[in-house]
Amino acid sequence: MPGTVGRAPTSPTPAPGPAGVExxxxxxxxxxxxxxxxxxxxxxxxxxxxxxxxxxxxxxxxxxxxxxxxxxxxxxxxxxxxxxxxxxxxxxxxxxxxxxxxxxxxxxxxxxxxxxxxxxxxxxxxxxxxxxxxxxxxxxxxxxxxxxxxxxxxxxxxxxxxxxTSQLTQQLQSLSDFAAALSGTLTLDDVARVTLRYALHSFDADQVSFAVDDGPAWRLVRRIRGELLDEADERLPPLWRPVPPDTTAPVVVGARSGVPFFAGDGQPLRDTAVDRHDQKIRSLAALPLRSSVIRGGLAVGYQTPHGWTAAERALLAASAELVGQAAERARRFETQHGTAQLLQRSMLPEQLPALPRLRIAARYDAGVDGNAAGGDFYDAFLLPSGDLGVVLGDVAGHDVQAAARMGQVRAALRALALTDPRPDAVLAGLDRLVASLGTETGTHELFVTVAFGVVDADRGEITLASAGHPPPLIRRTGPDGVATATFVELPTGAPLGLGCRPHTATVPFAPGDTLLLYSDGVVERRRQSLTAGLAGLAAAVAGAASGDPRALCAVATGAVPGATEDDVAVLAVEHALKPSRSAGMEMPAEPTAPSRVRHWMTAQLAEWQVPEAVIGAAVLCTSELTTNALLHAGTAARVEIDLSPERLLVSVADSGTRGTVTRAQTDTLSSRGRGLGLIEQLSDAWGTDPTVRGSTVWFEILLPTG
Known part of the structure; x- marks a missing residue:
């Protein structure tokens, strides 16, 4: 056989292998x-x-x-x-x-x-x-x-x-996955969450930091190997830590200078360490983000000496490049989003009337991606007669012009109602205004629908008129305790500006009834009939645990399954069986604030003779909400409690622009873990409402009967 060596009859004694071989x-x-x-x-x-x-x-x-x-x-x-x-x-x-x-x-x-x-x-x-x-x-x-x-x-x-080369190949694949994940981020919180998770796993690091310039100061968020984060924690807004502008932290120094920093062995975080995790870091890479809009940096560290190969440096540079692009998009989005939201909400009432016999709540959710001002609006105001005027309307469009027209229509409606509150007269006057606006702008594409009503609590009735708007819904509870929801038989009429000739309908509105006005975004879905959407809304409202207006607003916005690209606005008014009792407390942005809220709330509910079981559940849920506001909004908050014979309603309103909890983010409340599971177990309904300067998270607990 070619290439073979001669054989011997027996095998020799094996020679020892080289030293150090496995x-x-x-x-x-x-x-x-x-x-x-x-x-x-x-x-x-x-x-x-x-x-x-x-x-x-x-x-x-x-x-x-x-x-x-x-x-x-x-x-x-x-x-x-x-x-x-x-x-x-x-x-x-x-x-x-x-x-x-x-x-x-x-x-x-x-x-x-x-x-x-x-x-x-x-x-x-x-x-x-x-x-x-x-x-x-x-x-x-x-x-x-x-x-x-x-x-x-x-x-x-x-x-x-x-x-x-499997590791390098996996890292390159991970980089591709990272780019895909970043493409779906909208805010800096999203970018930070995706970046920390990717860098920690892809580079098998002991610690990863992400820092961004916030104007006069910097903020930094960090992830450490071995942190026990469950699914709820992953959705929570990252816990940013403020950093002084003159810090010597390598990630900030690199971001300011634009020069990458690499340390193979030593104590790179010795001068800026905040805990033992920083003190243990021996090797560190800090790279600046490449962006003309935002300054920031990404740092990857190990607790052992680490030689930064050319391949690793290239991969880190590519990662920082992707993060920079995503952070730039996020900063632009947050700026535009904040402007649009401020414009939209500034044209809505900051506060709804607080009346002894009428409880009022409203909710507005922007459509599309929430990055544009819309034309939906609502309002509730007292009339000279002492009655309550309620309105919900929809100006077609999702731009600043639609929001501006919405503001004009809302202001004009108030002025007309204060002069002559008859709903048909108010809508007739609005029809002339909208037609005039169309003539001035040279467009015939103004499309405005409105439902307007006057609530007379003394007589127990509502007078309503509609200009092309979906029919109002009234929830009633019978003597047997069974609730029903029926649409008011009201001639719809043409939208405003098209020669609207409104008609009115007066219907009973007895104590225990709740009126619901809503925009078409609540009931309209693609590839689904309007009839099915209306039926779904009526069924959800009838099946709600109570007729509380805030709870019904939350029920209504989630009544019809499927996504909508339209704005969603809901206004609910309840004719209370008995006047409720209310109290409020300002919560400062201090670590001891949740404890103070718990003591205040326990004492207040005990004074009102609320059952102990309800007090315990309410205080625990409120503690979760106040902690969430403190950690993730980072601002002072106002806690309000409202007690009626049927239920206890608690709300926590913050003034932050970050950390808003949405219905889509299940299991995201709390200071790390228990979250909505706790709120949903202990309460009968919960929800979150955007406000002009932040968000309000609330829950209600039904009181035992008998």
Whole structure:
């Protein structure tokens, strides 16, 4: 057989392996090579002896394919590569070891080519078709195959050297996934959450930090290896820490200077450490974000010395580039979003009337992505007669012009109602105004719908009129305690500006009844009939736990399944069976504030003789809400409690622009973990309402009867 060495009748005593070689590798000399084409070790060609010594002592995966049969001899590193094929592969022909793979592209053919033709061959980023030991994944290698010649110059085998590139390949794939995840972020909180999770796992780091410039100061958020974060924690707004502008923290210094920072070993966070986690960091990379809109930085640290390879530096630079682009988009979005929201909400009433017999609540949710001002509006105001005027309207459009027209219509409606509160007269006057606005702007595309009503609590009735608007809904509770929800039979009429001739309808509005006005965004969905949407709304309102207006607003906005791109506005008015009792407390932005709120609330509810079980549940839920406001909005808040014979309503209103809790973010409340699971277990309804300067989170607990 070409390339074989003479055999001896018996195998010699195995020679000890090289010092420091793993147990599997020390077994190589003990193999009965006399039964293979290599023959006994004392007969090996000097070149082969030297090559085998190199293979066994090398930490890089190496294998010798010897002779026409390609008998395998390899080191410990290669044994780990081929997984469970070791140790049986040692001394056996490679075509037998890889019988299922030998004829696959890039496996046996490259070995045979190097052996038959004496050609060296390099396989870049190829998948070795065996599973890496301990994993279920294929391993990616760059492999070099070189012909091996003996001392006479004959080709006697092929040497394969494999450099694992799976980690780099995985990091590149992770970078692609990271870019995809960042593309879906809207706010800096979103960017920070995605960035910290990616960097911690992709770089297998002990600590990751993300910092951004907030004007006069900086803010920084950090993740540490081993932090126990559950699904709820992952959705919480990140806990940013303010950083002085003159800090020497490498991530901020790098962001200010635009120069990357790399430390292989030392104490890079010694001067700015805030805890033991910072003190343990020995190696750190801090890279600035590349953005013309926002300054920021990304830092990755290890608790052991770490040499930053060229590949790692390039990957970090690419990551920082992606983060910078996402942060720039987020800063622009937050600016536009804040402007649009402020414009929208500034045209809505900051406070609704507080009346002894009429409870009022409203809710507005911007459509599309919440980044544009819309035309939906609501209002409630006292008339000179002492009655209550209520209105909900919709000006078509999602731009500043629509919001401006909405403001004009709302202001005009109030003025007309204060002069002559009859609903048909008010809408007739508005029709003339909208027609005039269309003439002035030279457009006939003004589309405005409005429902307006006057509530007379003394008589227990409501007079309503509509200009192209969805029918009002009234929830009533019968003597048997069963609630029903029916639409008011009211001629719809044409939208304003199109020659509207409104008609009125007067219906009973007894104590215990609740009126609901809503925009078409509540009931309209794509590929679903309006009839189905109206039926779904009526069923949800009738099935609500109570007729409390705030709870009904939340029920109404989620009554019809499916997403809507339209604005959603709801106004609810309840004719209370009995006047309620109310109290409020300003909560400062201090760590002890939730404790003070708990003591105040416990004393107030006990004075009102609320059942102890209700007090305990309400205080616990309020503690969660106040802690959430303190941690994630970072501002002072106002806590209000309202007690009626049927239910206890508690609300916490903050004035922050970050940390708003939405219905879509389930399990996101609390100071780390318990969240909405607690609120939903202990309360009968809950919700969140955006306000002019922040958000209000509330819950209600029904009181036991009898």
């Amino acid at each position: 147990p599997e590798a020390t077994a190589v000399p003990a193999h009965p090579w006399a039964d293979t084409p290599l023959g006994p070790q004392q007969g090996w060609d000097v070149t082969i002896r030297v090559l085998v010594d190199v293979i066994l002592s090398c930490p890089v995966p190496m294998a010798l394919h010897y002779g026409d049969d390609f008998v395998l001899l390899y080191n410990q590193a290669y044994a780990e590569v081929i997984g469970d094929r070791h140790p049986d592969a040692m001394g056996r022909p490679a075509p037998e070891v890889y019988a299922d793979l030998w004829h696959a592209p890039g496996v046996g053919e490259v070995i045979e080519r190097a052996y038959r033709h004496g050609e060296s061959f390099l396989q870049k980023e190829s998948v070795l078709p065996v599973h890496q030991q301990g994993t279920g994944e294929h391993t990616v290698f760059t492999r070099g195959h070189s012909p091996v010649r003996d001392s006479t110059g004959r080709i006697v085998g092929v040497l394969t050297v494999a450099a694992q």
